[in-house]
Amino acid sequence: xxxxxxxxxxxxxxxxxxxxxxxxxxxxxxxxxxxxxxxxxxxxxxxxxxxxxxxxxxxxxxxxxxxxxxxxxxxxxxxxxxxxxxxxxxxxxxxxxxxxxxxxxxxxxxxxxxxxxx
Amino acid sequence: xxxxxxxxxxxxxxxxxxxxxxxxxxxxxxxxxxxxxxxxxxxxxxxxxxxxxxxxxxxxxxxxxxxxxxxxxxxxxxxxxxxxxxxxxxxxxxxxxxxxxxxxxxxxxxxx
Numbered sequence: 019x020x021x022x023x024x025x026x027x028x029x030x031x032x033x034x035x036x037x038x039x040x041x042x043x044x045x046x047x048x049x050x051x052x053x054x055x056x057x058x059x060x061x062x063x064x065x066x067x068x069x070x071x072x073x074x075x076x077x078x079x080x081x082x083x084x085x086x087x088x089x090x091x092x093x094x095x096x097x098x099x100x101x102x103x104x105x106x107x108x109x110x111x112x113x114x115x116x117x118x119x120x121x122x123x124x125x126x127x128x129x130x131x132x133x134x135x136x
Numbered sequence: 137x138x139x140x141x142x143x144x145x146x147x148x149x150x151x152x153x154x155x156x157x158x159x160x161x162x163x164x165x166x167x168x169x170x171x172x173x174x175x176x177x178x179x180x181x182x183x184x185x186x187x188x189x190x191x192x193x194x195x196x197x198x199x200x201x202x203x204x205x206x207x208x209x210x211x212x213x214x215x216x217x218x219x220x221x222x223x224x225x226x227x228x229x230x231x232x233x234x235x236x237x238x239x240x241x242x243x244x245x246x247x248x
Contacts, residue, residue: 027176050234061140062179062226062239069234108178112234123194124169124237128178 022111024127031099032135039094039130041109050112051092052124053083057105065107068092079103101136138163140240142227148246155214157243159227167230168210169237170194170202172223179226185210217247 025040043049053065066077073085083094092109109127143158161168167186171179171194181194183202191202199221203211210229214221224244228237 024178052236054239061241062228064236064238067236110179123181123184125181125195126171126179128176 022109022125022127024107024109024130026130027128028131028133030133030135033101034098035134037094037096037099037103037132039107039109039132041092041094041127042090043092043109043111043125044090045111051083051085052110052112053077053081053092053094054108054110054126055105056108056129062108065094099132099134101134104132104134106131138165138229138238140227140229140238142225142240142243144243145241146244146246148248149214149217150248151217151219153214153217155217155245155247157212157214157225157227157245159210159212159229159240160208161210161229161238162208163229163231163238164207165229165231165238166207167232167237168204169228169230170200170210170212171226171228172196173226173242174223182212219247221245222247 021044023042051068054062055065056062066075068075068085076082081096106129108129110124139162141160149155169184170182173179180196185191185204201213224242226242227240230237
């Protein structure tokens with residue numbers, strides 16, 4: 019079955035540590051890739067997206083992600099985390115709708131909770 | 137800024153009730169979506185709509201229906217609520233294919 023896998027359920031880091039959250043997807047063909055973040059009590063927000071071009075994309079708040087097509091991966095990175103990065107992070111991938119009507123659905127991974135210790 | 141507004145942050149209903157969750161977006165977006173979010177399961181798509189009066193089943197449509205009579209409003213209906221529908225429900229909208237989705241704050245629904 020087509021799916022999006024996030025390798026870590028919960029990651030705990032100290033401030034200033036480097037972060038890498040894994041995301042792998044199983045779709046063939048063209049995909050669009052996203053990372054969303056959900057801070058405690060807030061709505062989901064877009065961190066960054068990849069559609070085409072440079073496979074290293076930069077997002078908000080110092081986050082970046084690298085698309086490696088051969089590995090079906092889109093890992094999220096940040097060189098130095100802060101306490102305010104404590105949140106849940108979701109990787110998402112578009113895939114064609116069943117109807118072929120051209121409306122691409124997002125499939126989400128199960129999320130990774132990041133806790134940053136001051 | 138895109139604003140996606142869900143009518144309630146918290147809702148408590150009883151088993152067997154018909155439940156309506158409302159979502160309104162203010163950016164004239166074509167596409168709208170309903171998800172449920174459960175711990176350890178991420179977000180799962182219930183239904184989506186790519187235009188007025190159009191709807192498509194997502195991954196878990198059983199027990200739900202939707203209505204999109206106007207472009208800005210997308211309603212999720214639980215025909216006969218059951219306890220396994222206790223969850224956080226998220227609405228999202230998108231201007232068109234290949235654009236990011238914008239999410240509402242969510243409705244935490246408890247079915248007793």
